[in-house]
Amino acid sequence: MDLWSDPVRPFLCFYECLFSDWESAIRIGVLDCGEEENYEICKEYGILYYPTFRYFKAFTKQFTTGENYKAGSDRELQTVRQMMIDFLQNHSQESRPPACPPLEPIQSSEIASLFDKNSPHYTAIVVESSSSYVGREVILDLIQYENIVVKRVLNSDKAFLEKLGITSIPSCYLIYPNGSHGLINILKPLRSFFSSYLKSLPGVKRKLVSQLPLPKKQNEESTEIKAWKEFDKAKLYMADLESGLHYLLRVELATHKTLEGAELKTFKDFVTVIAKLFPGHQPVVKLLETLQEWLVSLPLDKIPYDAILDLVNNKMRISGIFLTNRVRWVGCQGSRPELRGYTCALWKLFHTLTVQAAVRPKALINTGFEDNPQVVLQIMRRYIQHFFACKACAQHFEEMAKESMDAVRTLDEAVLWLWEKHNVVNDRLAGDLSEDPKFLKVQWPTPDLCPDCHDEIKGLHSWNKAQVLQFLKHHYTNENILYKYTEGQVNSNEIEVGDVKERKDKNLPKKPSGNKEDKLLDQNMLDSKSKGLDKLIANNGPVKDRGKNTVESVLHKDTKQSVSFLGIGFSNIDMSLCVVLYVASSLFLMIMYFFFRMRSKRWKVRYYRPAV
Ligand SMILES: Cc1cc2nc3c(=O)[nH]c(=O)nc-3n(C[C@H](O)[C@H](O)[C@H](O)COP(=O)(O)OP(=O)(O)OC[C@H]3O[C@@H](n4cnc5c(N)ncnc54)[C@H](O)[C@@H]3O)c2cc1C
Structure with a gap:
C-alpha cells in the first residue's frame, strides 16, 4: 500500500515541518487516530496508543503494517530524530532510499x-x-x-x-x-x-x-470547518455524552481486534455500570442494557470486537435501540478541529457517572457493585489504563489514582475525588499546546458558575467542598441536561431548533427525514447478516450455539419489550402492521356496508307493489 497517496490521511504539520529537510530520504506522515474518519486505517494498522511511530522501509512491495521501531512513549524530538537515523541505517546498501547519502563514517x-x-x-x-x-x-x-x-x-x-x-x-x-x-x-x-x-x-x-521527490501535502480542503453551535456552559449537553459514547464504543475501543482477560473484564464492568447509570435517551440506555445482558450471558473469554460493534450498530435490527453514529460536540467543541472533543466528553461522561452513582445509589443493586463507593472511579481507572489512547495521560492518571483513590470511602467522596483530580490535570495543562485558547484550563467551577464554591481564608482562595459537591450534583444530573443538537426523540422541539439552526448556518435545505449518515446507518441496520457475530460463532466451536442463542434470546427478549399490551409484546413493525390492517378492514367494512345498502334499495324498488 502506498502510504502517501491515500487521500483520507491528514498529514499534520508538526513533525512534517520539523523534518522537511530530510523528506527526500525519509518522509513523515502524521495520522490522527483521534479523527473518526481515520478509524478504519488505524484499526488496520493496529494503532492502539499515541504517539505510535511506525516505520516503513523503502521499496517495500508487500503490504506491511510497519515496524514499531524502538517502542516506547518517548516523544522527545531528539529521540525521534535518532530513531529515524537508526532506521535509515538499518536499510541494506541496495534498499537504501536513493536520495539518502551514506551515513557511515569515512576514514x-x-x-x-x-x-x-x-x-x-x-x-x-x-x-x-x-x-x-x-x-x-x-x-x-x-x-x-x-x-x-x-x-x-x-x-x-x-x-x-x-x-x-x-x-x-x-x-x-x-x-x-x-x-x-x-x-x-x-x-x-x-x-x-x-x-x-x-x-x-x-x-x-x-x-x-x-x-526533489516531495510527498503529497495534506489536503487543506479536507479539514471540514464545522458551524459553531451556541451553547450554555452552565448546562450539560446530551449531544456531548452521546457523541463521546459513540466515539468510545465505535472508535477508541474498536481499535482492539479482540477483547480478552483484563481488557474484557474492564469492558464488561464499564458496560454494566454505564447501562445502569447513563442518564440518557431510552434507545441509548436500551442499547447499553442489551449489550450488558449479551456480554454477561456470553460464555466466552475472548470476544472479537467486531461482534460488539455489530450489536452497537444494531445489525440484528432489534427495535428500540439506537446510538447516534455521528459526532456532535457542543459543550466540548473546540475552536480548532484538533482541540477538545472526545477527551472533554470522556471527562464529562465519568463525572456524570460518579454523580449518578451518588444520587441514585440503588441503581447498581444486583450488579455486584452496590457496596463499592469507588466503583465508577476504579472502572474509569481500568478503562483509562487499558483503552485510553493517550498513553502519557493514562500514566499521569494512574499516578494520581495510586496516590489516593483507595482512600475514597463514600459515593460523595468519589464525586469530589474526580473533581479534584480533574482540576489537578487542568492546572498541569494550563498554557500547554493542547489548551484551547477559547477554553482556558482553569480551576473549575469558576466563580461565575458557582460563587458559593469559592471562599477565602486569610486572603487565600479555598474551596467550599460542600458547595462544590452540591454544584456537581446539580451540574451532572438529568435536570441540567439539554437534548439540543441530539438526534433522539426526547424533547424533539429542541432537536428541531438545533437542527434547523445548524442547517441555516450551513445554508442547507430542511432535512426531510434523515441525514446521509443516518441513511448509511439504516442501510447497515438492514444488513441482517451480522459479520462479526458470524465470525464469533464460527470461531468458537462448541459454544457457538450458546453464543447464537444468547444473541437470539436478547433479540427475542427485546422484541417482546418494545411495546407491552395486555402482557403481549409488540415490536414497531407489529404495531405498524396493526395500523395498516385496521385501516384496511375499516375500508372493507365501509365498502361492504354501502354495497349491501345499494343492493337492498334495488330489491325494494323491484319488488315493491303498492296496494291498489
Ligand atoms: C483521564 C484523563 C486524563 C488526561 N490527562 C491528560 C494529560 O496528562 N495530558 C494532556 O495533554 N491531556 C490530558 N487529558 C485531556 C485533557 O484533560 C482535556 O480533556 C483536553 O485538553 C480538552 O480540554 P477541555 O478544554 O475540553 O476541558 P476538559 O479538561 O476536558 O474538561 C471538560 C469539561 O469538564 C468540565 N470540567 C472542567 N474541570 C472540571 C472539574 N475539575 N470537575 C468537573 N468538571 C470539570 C468543564 O465543563 C469542561 O469544559 C486527559 C483526559 C482524561 C479524560
Whole structure:
C-alpha cells in the first residue's frame, strides 16, 4: 500500500515541518487516530496508543503494517530524530532510499586525499564520537542543498585530529572548492549551528523543488470547518455524552481486534455500570442494557470486537435501540478541529457517572457493585489504563489514582475525588499546546458558575467542598441536561431548533427525514447478516450455539419489550402492521356496508307493489 497517496490521511504539520529537510530520504506522515474518519486505517494498522511511530522501509512491495521501531512513549524530538537515523541505517546498501547519502563514517585517509585539490563543491567533515548523531543529522539537513557534501569521521585517529588542529568534538572541518581547508568557527558545537553555517556558505543553495521527490501535502480542503453551535456552559449537553459514547464504543475501543482477560473484564464492568447509570435517551440506555445482558450471558473469554460493534450498530435490527453514529460536540467543541472533543466528553461522561452513582445509589443493586463507593472511579481507572489512547495521560492518571483513590470511602467522596483530580490535570495543562485558547484550563467551577464554591481564608482562595459537591450534583444530573443538537426523540422541539439552526448556518435545505449518515446507518441496520457475530460463532466451536442463542434470546427478549399490551409484546413493525390492517378492514367494512345498502334499495324498488 502506498502510504502517501491515500487521500483520507491528514498529514499534520508538526513533525512534517520539523523534518522537511530530510523528506527526500525519509518522509513523515502524521495520522490522527483521534479523527473518526481515520478509524478504519488505524484499526488496520493496529494503532492502539499515541504517539505510535511506525516505520516503513523503502521499496517495500508487500503490504506491511510497519515496524514499531524502538517502542516506547518517548516523544522527545531528539529521540525521534535518532530513531529515524537508526532506521535509515538499518536499510541494506541496495534498499537504501536513493536520495539518502551514506551515513557511515569515512576514514581519515579519505579526507586527506581531498586537501589542496579543486572540487566542484564544498566538503564539510563533522568530526565526532561514535555515539554522536550530530554528523548524521547535519548530513540529512543538507541533502536538499547543492554545491556541498557532508561527511562524518570518528575521533579515533588522534594524530590526524591533532594535524587538523581539532581539540574538541563535535567539530566541523571545511574543504573549500579551491582545495583550501580549515576548522569552522561557530558559537556552539550544535547540529543547528553547523547546519545553518553550512547552508549560508556562498554558492550553497537549495536544489530546485522539481528535483526533489516531495510527498503529497495534506489536503487543506479536507479539514471540514464545522458551524459553531451556541451553547450554555452552565448546562450539560446530551449531544456531548452521546457523541463521546459513540466515539468510545465505535472508535477508541474498536481499535482492539479482540477483547480478552483484563481488557474484557474492564469492558464488561464499564458496560454494566454505564447501562445502569447513563442518564440518557431510552434507545441509548436500551442499547447499553442489551449489550450488558449479551456480554454477561456470553460464555466466552475472548470476544472479537467486531461482534460488539455489530450489536452497537444494531445489525440484528432489534427495535428500540439506537446510538447516534455521528459526532456532535457542543459543550466540548473546540475552536480548532484538533482541540477538545472526545477527551472533554470522556471527562464529562465519568463525572456524570460518579454523580449518578451518588444520587441514585440503588441503581447498581444486583450488579455486584452496590457496596463499592469507588466503583465508577476504579472502572474509569481500568478503562483509562487499558483503552485510553493517550498513553502519557493514562500514566499521569494512574499516578494520581495510586496516590489516593483507595482512600475514597463514600459515593460523595468519589464525586469530589474526580473533581479534584480533574482540576489537578487542568492546572498541569494550563498554557500547554493542547489548551484551547477559547477554553482556558482553569480551576473549575469558576466563580461565575458557582460563587458559593469559592471562599477565602486569610486572603487565600479555598474551596467550599460542600458547595462544590452540591454544584456537581446539580451540574451532572438529568435536570441540567439539554437534548439540543441530539438526534433522539426526547424533547424533539429542541432537536428541531438545533437542527434547523445548524442547517441555516450551513445554508442547507430542511432535512426531510434523515441525514446521509443516518441513511448509511439504516442501510447497515438492514444488513441482517451480522459479520462479526458470524465470525464469533464460527470461531468458537462448541459454544457457538450458546453464543447464537444468547444473541437470539436478547433479540427475542427485546422484541417482546418494545411495546407491552395486555402482557403481549409488540415490536414497531407489529404495531405498524396493526395500523395498516385496521385501516384496511375499516375500508372493507365501509365498502361492504354501502354495497349491501345499494343492493337492498334495488330489491325494494323491484319488488315493491303498492296496494291498489
Ligand atoms: C483521564 C484523563 C486524563 C488526561 N490527562 C491528560 C494529560 O496528562 N495530558 C494532556 O495533554 N491531556 C490530558 N487529558 C485531556 C485533557 O484533560 C482535556 O480533556 C483536553 O485538553 C480538552 O480540554 P477541555 O478544554 O475540553 O476541558 P476538559 O479538561 O476536558 O474538561 C471538560 C469539561 O469538564 C468540565 N470540567 C472542567 N474541570 C472540571 C472539574 N475539575 N470537575 C468537573 N468538571 C470539570 C468543564 O465543563 C469542561 O469544559 C486527559 C483526559 C482524561 C479524560
